[in-house]
Amino acid sequence: MSTICWTEAGTSCTAGWHSENAAPPPLRVVVADDSTKADTAYRLACEGTALLWRGDFHNARQLMQAMARRIDRKAPRGGGSPAESFHLHRRARRHRARVLGRLLVRLDVGHGLDLRRAPDVREACAEAYGPPSGPTAVSLTELLGVIGAHEWRRRGVEVPALGARVHPHYGVFSPVRGEYVDLVAQAPLPGGAVAFDLGTGTGVLAAVLAKRGMARVVATDISARALACARENVRRLGFADRIDVADPGLFPAGRANLVVCNPPWLPGRPNSTVEQGVYDADGVMLRSFLTGLAVHLEPGGEGWLVLSDLAEHLGLRSRADLLALIEAAGLEVVGRLDTAPRHPRARDAADPLHAARARETTSLWRLAVR
Template sequence: MDRASIAAADSPRQFIDWSEDGQPATASWRSANGALAPKRVVPVDDTITADAAYRLASQGVAMLWTGDFQNARQILTALEHRTRPRPDQAERTTAELFYRYRQNRSHRARILGLLLVPLGIGNIIALRRAPDIHAATVAAYGSITEASVVSLHEVLGTIGAHQWRSTGIPVAALNASIHPHYGTFFPVRSEYVDLVARAPLATPTVAFDIGTGTGVLAAVLATRGVPRVVATDIEPRAVASARETVSRLKLSRQVEVQLTDLFPEGRADLIVCNPPWIPATAHSLLDAAVYDPGSRMLKGFLAGVLGHLQPNGEVWLVLSDFAELVGLRSRDDLLNVIAAAGLRVIDALEAPAVHSRAADSRDPLHEVRRNEVTSLWRLCAS
């Protein structure tokens, strides 16, 4: 069983039902992103207009496409245009801008997720002019063995992710490329990687990388000479991705990847964590790499880290200040959580935003992203 099938096995099976030519029809619902099966489904084809499709989606009605695949893409593009945020001339606080941004993202995802396509046995879309999506969808859903239905928007996302995976993402700190699995956070933001690559490093015997994702930080620690690194993640996809990263970079003797929530057994001289940096609800499984409801992971990591740290050991907490800039967490809140965990700050290394979204002036949160700073907090027992 492949890793996508293992992940899917943890979720209850869902089905969708519709009527076609007066006959009832049913199929298995697939979503690698945790979306629930739509309750109302109607078959549509090339004759539907973009306006009609938008009206149906706005009413919560899903559309199962039966026409030409490329025409379905055009309808999806038209829906995307209709869900773009309109220019807002009102004076708004940063917190209000963030709320409106998330509100629009949620609305947009709901609308775009309601245009569906059939995914048949062998991971084939049986529509005219449909591309070969076998490899991309196996990575996301596993091997399809029964009639299924998926969101076209999600399918296109799996294709994009597969292209990234095939091409690889260059990581300057490793002088190599990472090939992430679908569903893991892609290391396209170099700030946090570069901070770990340049932070003062003594000679730790063992390091832990908590919430490893693609394994990029564990790999950086290993290439900096840490003889043993234990990387953990709670998500099976991330564990599979990290293990492949380690193997590709020929670091398997130094780095062990474990499927576990937060800490492995034992203690380490250095414990590193780059948790999701926004304390808000994740609207999808993919959002979980960015959104940490109630700061669960951040607080859990800090509360438990001393129990796994060697005497005189060091903790590296890598965190963006985005949440502070949009009013979801203050700097004092963060420092109080650190202090309550029995830790004190040794130093804080900072990196300004250089990721592409910081340069996108069309983004309603452009000013926030442009001013964003990622910090590596060096902590020890107080």
């Protein structure tokens, strides 16, 4: 584990460094507390200096919000084309994440947080990080994400298509956008009893397929966290006898009558662990699904590609590009179901990408071997 070093009360101190986003440990760390002004914290963080918080926990959150306001005031406003606007927005989000990520807290040997008015974060940190390995510094923004994920995991997310809740783990994309789940619940099933769910995440689509009557569903993911999450949800929902959560990978061995894939919808580099469910650099998962589908389908089987067209409205991928990928893979489109997004951002006129989001359609493409 990497370490960070700082001086406190005339004493040299060290702690382990942990970053889910693989950010390198800061080279310079100073102590900050309730007397630290937002302008000072913002300037130091922009210069690359990390601030290890030693004051009141709620004051740390207020300081972070004040720093965020200063960042947002200086953020660029739009671009010429939708693609330029998107790239400006992503660059601004990366800068925001870097600066705010320099406000740190120290977890003790048991994942405890020794700050005034601090919540008990031990269970949340154990879920996200595993067993503690000594005092560790993490960014406050990451810790708040860990706390939020713990609450999502505890309460779960209602899935009307299942009539039940699924419980996402930290770093696993939550099925809060229910329209894609509804598409899988409504599309006409091909004949046969075996289905693959590629990139299963929480296992929600595998569960929907099992509830619809598929006798055997094999769920895959490249993320160990997602696989653990899916196994837990499969057990909770009572489908352990019909859903097999496989080892890490994309396609499992063998063939299926139905192969379902809901890849990240936008080509781009994710800024955080959870963004891996939204952004896929160079569209690797989309291409891998399409190129590998034909050899994993039983005769007469179908592949279901669940995909938003937001990338098209942002100028990141054209409809012609998508159709060319489908054709090059030896596939044809035998049907498509469309739905409009229902999430709040689609109606948020203040969102920098509102013009594209307002036109977004989510589709389930039914694909077969030509």
